[in-house]
Amino acid sequence: MSDPLMPELPSAGGGTIAPRQPTDWTTDAMRQRIRKRYARERRFRRLGLVAVVMSAAFLAFLLVTMASQGLGGFFRTEVALPIDFPQTGIEVDKAALDQPGADLALAGAGLENIVGSAAIAAFGDYGPNVISDNAWLTVREAIKHDPSILDGRAVIHVPASAEIDRAISETGTPEAEAAVTKLQAENAITEGFNWRFLSASDSTDPTQVGIWGALKGSFFTMLVTFLIAFPVGVLAAIYLEEYAPKNRWTDLVEVSINNLAAVPSIIFGLLGLAVFLGTWTLFGHKVGPLLPRSAALVGGLTLALMIMPVIVIASRNAIKAVPPSIRDAALGIGASKVQVVFHHVLPLALPGILTGTIIGMARALGETAPLLLVGMRAFIATPPDSLTDKATVLPVQIFLWSDEVSRGFVEKTSAAIIVLLVFLLAMNAVAIYLRNKFETRW
Amino acid sequence: MNDLTDTTLAQTAREHADMADSAAPVKMAARDVHVYYGETHAIKGVSIDIDMDHVTAFIGPSGCGKSTFLRTLNRMNDTIAAARVEGQITLDGEDIYASGMDVVQLRARVGMVFQKPNPFPKSIYENVAYGPRIHGLAASKSDMDAIVERSLRRAGLWDEVKDRLTDSGTAMSGGQQQRLCIARAIAVDPEVILMDEPCSALDPIATAKIEELIHELRGNYAIVIVTHNMQQAARVSQRTAFFHLGNLVEYGVTSDIFTNPREDKTKDYITGRYG
Structure with a gap:
């Protein structure tokens, strides 16, 4: 009679099982296999490390290049431009300067030429090349902001030209280098954060563009x-x-x-x-x-x-x-x-x-x-x-x-x-x- | 040979036999139920009555269809695209597969506790309150607090968690999580509770607590429990159904099944001959 709670186990396949042969873990073949395995692990780890280092290097290269080339774009060189308004003979109706047509009126009064002449008067023949082509726009804003400057001599900080910019940051043309040396001696050059780059839009003039x-x-x-x-x-x-x-x-x-x-x-x-x-x-x-x-x-x-x-x-x-x-x-x-x-x-x-x-x-x-x-x-x-x-x-x-x-x-x-x-x-x-x-x- | 009267199983079943009341009203009834998974015929014509205020245990070897059948009782098989159910299952005489039956309401009336504790990754309070909230069972915050407390008390968990109701439900021990799942199920005030091997992932102490809990819940719900543990079936249930290969082999009062099974297959299974 069999125990109901302990059913007989079926016998495994029948026949005798060969006695267990102990594995020798110290043979040469075994050692070599272990050495190979370790070498493979090391190789894989090194390859992974190389991959990571390479991508990090690429990223660092990209960031460094961008930063070194681009950070200058956030700053701009300004030139202190003295203008003697009464002498230029500008004729503008001051009362109309807060009217919508003020921009046109100032442009019509030949402000662009006046600013050019002032540059020549201040910095010599090379003067118009020192200031940005659009420097007169800055002058226009200054006049609109405070019309009283039209009554006398005023010093207005206008953006420098791209040539001057380059002469300061790297090497520019000989004329520009000379002009920079002279301006620096006169303390007429300042470096400031270029808010315009963050607040303006596209333009044909690189000193005027914004993002x-x-x-x-x-x-x-x-x-x-x-x-x-x-x-x-x-x-x-x-x-x-x-x-x-x-x-x-x-x-x-x-x-x-x-x-x-x-x-x-x-x-x-x-x-x-x-x-x-x-x-x-x-x-x-x-x-x-x-x-x-x-x-x-x-x-x-x-x-x-x-x-x-x-x-x-x-x-x-x-x-x-x-x-x-x-x-x-x-x-x-x-x-x-x-x-x-x-x-x-x-x-x-x-x-x-x-x-x-x-x-x-x-x-x-x-x-x-x-x-x-x-x-x-x-x-x-x-x-x-x-x-x-x-x-x-x-x-x-x-x-x-x-x-x-x-x-x-x-x-x-x-x-x-x-x-x-x-x-x-x-x-x-x-x-x-x-x-x-x-x-x-x- | 095979005289079962001396085995501990039969003894356990007899000790609990006094709780069986043969004249209990029928809560759910299945008639000639077939379930197909695609080509596979998983349940082959099962007819069974689930009695009110009793614990019914489904036993049988793995893959015999007991869990599948359990899931037909609250239409959880609907979520499996390939599953097809034939035959009739009624809850209080109402066909649960009729076209007019609202599945959402059915599942609120026939709650379920799963094999692996599956609390929501939310606070203990939220776990219990979720069901009553989606069914609109609480009119106010204080109502909800009362429901949560009552449910946790019934699940025997209140004293352990009352000071940390805002802790995550998933941070508790396995046994506590399973009792939280039971609290979550009874929070929507079901009439039937289905338990699919609720203790299979728990240690003996947690299992004992769940079994005790099932005892206490028995008077208010019809409980159906799937289990692989013969001892557990003998301890907690008053009715036992033995499934084999998709057939319901034998169904009856637990003490009868364990002391005097009519079918040889049942006898072989509960004596451990296979399964």
Whole structure:
């Protein structure tokens, strides 16, 4: 009789098992294997270290080059220009100087020539080359600000010319070097932070350009991109993960999204051009263009199309990573599907979704090609005030300046790159802050 | 041979037999239920009555379909696209698979506790309050406080957590987490509680606490528990159903099943011959 609680174990295969042969761990072959293994580990660790050092070196090189070339763009040399207004014979109605037509009146009074003559009087024949071509604009602002200077002799700090700038920072032409030595002896040269670079827009004169217009354009464009791509991308991901039936159609959609993420960005530019700016004939009527050319709205929509697949893919992965037990728990106490998604799945997936969005937005911020096609490469001298105003963005501005022939733009291009990198860092910092906030809350 | 009357299992079952009341009203009834996962026929024509105020244990070897059947009782199988249920299951005489049945309300009436403790990554308070909140069971903050306290007390957890209700539910020990999940389930005032191997991830002390809790809850709910532990089935249940390969082999009063099984398969299983 067998014990009911201890059933017999089936015998293993039958036959006898050979006695165990102890493994010799000290043979030469064994030692060699161990040596090889250690060598492989060391080799792999060294390769990894080399890779890290190389990328760090590239990054450092990039930052150092940009900083050394670009930081000068944030500063400008100013020359103290004395002007004896009564002697120049300028005739302006002072009462009209706070009127809208003041700019025209001063230009009509020959201010540009007066400033040129003053430069000759102060610095000799080379004088007009010492001050920027647009120095008279600074003088005009000074007169409008305080008309009483017209009554006597005034010293106005005007921007120096690009030649003088270069003679100070590196080596310039012999004439410029001589002029600098003379000016420095007279204490007529000052170095100041170039607020104009941060507050003005594009210009044909490198001493007058600013980044503000492009910065604002980038901000508006990113705003549109985020407002379209984030909600649409996340909702699409939720639908595909939580609601869509798994069949051939959803497989097709998935493949299409993956392919879209790999499409070159310029193709999206063509798409934006055709859809938002194209004209069609519908039922005999001409329709379109739907949206204005060169506007941040169109650029934003085009970039939204471009980064949406990235956000969808990242969001789907984040949603997939939420443990099914949480869904079960919520369903088990009678939460509806929508409640499960919005109360539990989405908050847990949010850090991952935000990471994907950061990557997408960073890509959109640095994108140039699609924006060229929707007309955002225009010369924009006034910062945009709305989404439909003509605008350009930072990378396009950098591209345009890097194409300029004037030497003064080299420095400005590097300075604009620094601004773009700072913008990017700020954007990522906000996103990472948000991500960490949601991570610690749960 | 195989005289079971001397085994400890049978003894345990007999000791708890006095609690069985054969005339209890039927809470849920299944009639000829079949479940398919795609091509797989997982449940093959199960008919069973779940009695009110009793604990019903589902036992059987792994993969026999007891968890699958449990999940048909509150339609959790709906979430699996390939699953298909045939036959009739009623709650208080109402067909839960009828088109007019609201699944959300059904799951509030038939609560569930899972194998692995799965508290939400929120505070202890929020874990318990979530169900009543989505079903609108509390009219005010003080109502909600009362529900949370009552539920935690019933789950035997109140004294341990009353000073740290704002702590995360996931920071507690496994046994506490599982009791929190039970508190969360009873907070929505269900009529039936389904437990899918609630102690399989817990140590013996935590298991004993959960079993004690099941005892105390018995009078107010119909409880169905899936378990691999024969001792546990004998200790906590008044009805036992033995599943094998998708069939309900034997169903009856627990003490009868463990002392005098009608089927040889049941006898073999509970004596440890396989499973």
